[in-house]
Amino acid sequence: MVGGGQLARMTHQAAIALGQSLRVLSAGPDESAALAAADVRIGAHDDLAALRDLADGATVVTFDHEHVPTEHLRDLVAAGTRVAPGPEALVHAQDKLVLRRALAEAGEPQPAWAEVRSAEDVSAFADAHGWPVVLKTPRGGYDGKGVFVVPDTAAAAELVERHGTLLAEQRVAMVRELSAQVARSPFGQVAVWPVVETVQRDGVCAEVVAPAPGLSDELATAAQELAVRIADRLGVVGMLAVELFRTADGILVNELAMRPHNSGHWTIEGAVTSQFEQHLRAVLDYPLGSTAMTAPVAVMANVLGGAAAAEDWAGPGLDERIHHLMAHWPDVKLHWYGKGQRPGRKLGHVTALGKDPAAVRARAVAAARYLADGVVDPAFAFPTEH
Amino acid sequence: MVGGGQLARMTHQAAIALGQSLRVLSAGPDESAALAAADVRIGAHDDLAALRDLADGATVVTFDHEHVPTEHLRDLVAAGTRVAPGPEALVHAQDKLVLRRALAEAGEPQPAWAEVRSAEDVSAFADAHGWPVVLKTPRGGYDGKGVFVVPDTAAAAELVERHGTLLAEQRVAMVRELSAQVARSPFGQVAVWPVVETVQRDGVCAEVVAPAPGLSDELATAAQELAVRIADRLGVVGMLAVELFRTADGILVNELAMRPHNSGHWTIEGAVTSQFEQHLRAVLDYPLGSTAMTAPVAVMANVLGGAAAAEDWAGPGLDERIHHLMAHWPDVKLHWYGKGQRPGRKLGHVTALGKDPAAVRARAVAAARYLADGVVDPAFAFPTEH
Numbered sequence: 201m202v203g204g205g206q207l208a209r210m211t212h213q214a215a216i217a218l219g220q221s222l223r224v225l226s227a228g229p230d231e232s233a234a235l236a237a238a239d240v241r242i243g244a245h246d247d248l249a250a251l252r253d254l255a256d257g258a259t260v261v262t263f264d265h266e267h268v269p270t271e272h273l274r275d276l277v278a279a280g281t282r283v284a285p286g287p288e289a290l291v292h293a294q295d296k297l298v299l300r301r302a303l304a305e306a307g308e309p310q311p312a313w314a315e316v317r318s319a320e321d322v323s324a325f326a327d328a329h330g331w332p333v334v335l336k337t338p339r340g341g342y343d344g345k346g347v348f349v350v351p352d353t354a355a356a357a358e359l360v361e362r363h364g365t366l367l368a369e370q371r372v373a374m375v376r377e378l379s380a381q382v383a384r385s386p387f388g389q390v391a392v393w394p395v396v397e398t399v400q401r402d403g404v405c406a407e408v409v410a411p412a413p414g415l416s417d418e419l420a421t422a423a424q425e426l427a428v429r430i431a432d433r434l435g436v437v438g439m440l441a442v443e444l445f446r447t448a449d450g451i452l453v454n455e456l457a458m459r460p461h462n463s464g465h466w467t468i469e470g471a472v473t474s475q476f477e478q479h480l481r482a483v484l485d486y487p488l489g490s491t492a493m494t495a496p497v498a499v500m501a502n503v504l505g506g507a508a509a510a511e512d513w514a515g516p517g518l519d520e521r522i523h524h525l526m527a528h529w530p531d532v533k534l535h536w537y538g539k540g541q542r543p544g545r546k547l548g549h550v551t552a553l554g555k556d557p558a559a560v561r562a563r564a565v566a567a568a569r570y571l572a573d574g575v576v577d578p579a580f581a582f583p584t585e586h
Numbered sequence: 587m588v589g590g591g592q593l594a595r596m597t598h599q600a601a602i603a604l605g606q607s608l609r610v611l612s613a614g615p616d617e618s619a620a621l622a623a624a625d626v627r628i629g630a631h632d633d634l635a636a637l638r639d640l641a642d643g644a645t646v647v648t649f650d651h652e653h654v655p656t657e658h659l660r661d662l663v664a665a666g667t668r669v670a671p672g673p674e675a676l677v678h679a680q681d682k683l684v685l686r687r688a689l690a691e692a693g694e695p696q697p698a699w700a701e702v703r704s705a706e707d708v709s710a711f712a713d714a715h716g717w718p719v720v721l722k723t724p725r726g727g728y729d730g731k732g733v734f735v736v737p738d739t740a741a742a743a744e745l746v747e748r749h750g751t752l753l754a755e756q757r758v759a760m761v762r763e764l765s766a767q768v769a770r771s772p773f774g775q776v777a778v779w780p781v782v783e784t785v786q787r788d789g790v791c792a793e794v795v796a797p798a799p800g801l802s803d804e805l806a807t808a809a810q811e812l813a814v815r816i817a818d819r820l821g822v823v824g825m826l827a828v829e830l831f832r833t834a835d836g837i838l839v840n841e842l843a844m845r846p847h848n849s850g851h852w853t854i855e856g857a858v859t860s861q862f863e864q865h866l867r868a869v870l871d872y873p874l875g876s877t878a879m880t881a882p883v884a885v886m887a888n889v890l891g892g893a894a895a896a897e898d899w900a901g902p903g904l905d906e907r908i909h910h911l912m913a914h915w916p917d918v919k920l921h922w923y924g925k926g927q928r929p930g931r932k933l934g935h936v937t938a939l940g941k942d943p944a945a946v947r948a949r950a951v952a953a954a955r956y957l958a959d960g961v962v963d964p965a966f967a968f969p970t971e972h
Contacts, residue, residue, distance in 0.1 A: 212622075213599050216595060216598070218908075221924070235607050236601075236602045236624050237624055238626070472919075486908065487909060489912065492917065530859075530874070531878065534605075548605065553880075
């Protein structure tokens with residue numbers, strides 16, 4: 201797996217059960233997966249020699265992020281390496297303009313969009329769809345980076361000057377965000393999980409509620425079918441997350457991830473087969489596992505570096521906070537990534553299971569906030585569900 | 587963790603979620619845990635220098651088996667290393683005579699027993715309790731090794747000659763075998779799981795059914811309380827499995843394991859907190875997690891090297907058998923240990939969850955037999971539960 205982040209770390213955990221071991225290409229020895237995996241190569245994801253070394257003797261090469269240059273992947277494939285997802289599929293998760301063109305060709309629902317190279321292009325787009333316009337760098341963005349909400353032509357001009365070609369999108373009147381995850385094997389077998397609601401804060405995933413509360417069966421099925429159609433059409437092998445905007449009228453595709461995804465962390469405890477195991481099954485060409493839920497409701501809450509990750513933090517240290525977490529919420533499952541603490545960084549997540557969405561969510565959020573900020577929000581103080 | 591077997595492998599998996607990484611002392615680089623852990627030291631469990639190297643910088647030293655010499659552990663403790671369980675507790679899982687004496691002193695239920703040093707001692711024991719007599723080597727036995735069912739004085743004489751001092755036990759008229767698992771922290775917190783039924787074949791654990799079918803609440807509680815009393819009295823830190831004989835009259839203690847145990851593998855999927863995570867929480871002095879079950883019934887079936895592990899096996903290979911397993915039982919969870927295949931060796935296990943004990947057990951057993959022997963027992967052909 202290219203990339204030594206938490207996705208690789210959790211994929212290694214799943215690999216252990218399958219009798220496998222993940223070889224990880226990690227940018228450094230202190231990356232999340234490098235601390236836990238048996239076979240770690242230190243190198244850059246855009247260094248062809250490092251990629252070739254990773255591929256040497258491996259069954260298949262797969263990814264914990266989308267940033268490997270497409271030409272390097274084509275090079276590996278030409279040399280006989282199995283790469284999953286393949287470069288022709290993966291490019292749709294790497295390049296937002298390529299994705300928009302493919303979805304348009306397929307007639308799939310998405311926001312109005314245009315490729316823009318000048319302030320005039322943006323201005324023309326705004327004439328048709330109104331201000332503000334959302335401008336996105338086609339490549340390299342994640343967790344809200346590379347996304348700009350632009351109020352006028354002057355702001356647009358500055359961005360186009362700095363970044364060159366951009367993707368312009370209509371700002372969607374969104375009710376909420378959903379994610380539909382599907383795994384697809386080279387054989388063409390697909391497996392979908394229940395559609396989830398994702399709650400973003402400052403462009404970063406904060407919480408995921410499975411299944412999405414109050415989502416109609418019709419819309420849930422439509423989202424799952426949409427994810428399967430995209431996986432099939434693009435020839436995805438492995439996990440695909442389709443991030444969706446729920447609007448008053450229906451659903452629109454926001455973007456894709458072709459790897460285990462933050463919106464699927466709940467599946468570790470909340471589904472019979474986790475996204476990490478399923479990704480491995482798919483890229484290794486094994487039959488896929490059951491995606492049935494293990495409880496009526498699962499909620500995942502991210503722990504982002506908060507007050508307790510600040511340099512001047514004088515409250516309880518991490519170890520003490522973990523003690524308190526375990527004492528107060530003995531049924532909440534902790535996943536700590538082993539990274540250095542920095543404000544805003546994804547340091548871990550927690551998952552709670554239960555029956556009542558509001559109670560489960562309160563439990564997960566309270567636990568995550570306590571780890572992040574070292575204080576208990578009175579509104580979420582030690583909620584329990586019986 | 588001393589020992590590189592599957593228990594260390596699965597403990598490393600649990601450690602990853604806690605933000606930890608297990609350092610493993612493994613007899614060789616191809617041991618189960620050595621293939622999956624990030625920090626592997628190759629060395630023998632009875633080599634004091636190797637143990638000291640393992641302990642250097644570690645938070646705590648713990649075990650995947652009972653075979654570390656007690657004097658080495660005392661040496662580590664004297665040098666300031668935290669060892670959990672400590673040598674004074676662990677000796678009760680290492681030496682069956684020490685255990686029998688301690689249980690007698692505590693007044694806990696156990697089979698009639700005696701320390702025997704001669705054929706005459708065995709004969710006198712048999713006069714009181716009848717033939718056959720069960721003779722056990724006090725140390726070093728596991729999976730039925732070191733246990734002898736002796737019909738007469740001549741056979742006893744031969745064993746005493748070969749082994750020296752032995753433990754003699756009355757052969758118990760046993761209805762079935764049970765196991766009660768408890769975790770205990772240095773703080774004294776304890777957590778128990780439901781009492782399970784263990785099914786042995788040729789002295790080796792074959793299946794575990796959780797909870798033990800048809801066990802009365804009274805007896806289940808009595809077994810849990812017995813396990814807690816033993817853990818407290820012996821000062822166990824970490825996991826304790828109390829293997830029990832169910833007789834017509836009640837329960838008797840067979841033996842103890844002070845580590846994650848085969849009778850608790852079902853907890854990975856079947857309980858909120860697995861025995862592996864709980865062992866880590868306990869030895870790291872964290873609060874213990876919920877032991878609630880995630881489904882009404884969980885059944886674990888071991889995969890022992892069978893027909894398909896023989897040298898002349900001409901049927902489907904391991905990879906093909908895993909394919910078939912996954913295709914036919916998409917809800918059965920596989921745990922493959924990555925070891926070389928040999929007949930009789932514990933190579934992996936499977937776990938199934940559900941509502942009906944008979945149906946869940948049939949599914950788990952069929953899947954395990956298929957992996958072991960490469961054939962589907964018609965009596966267990968692809969059972970499903972709806």
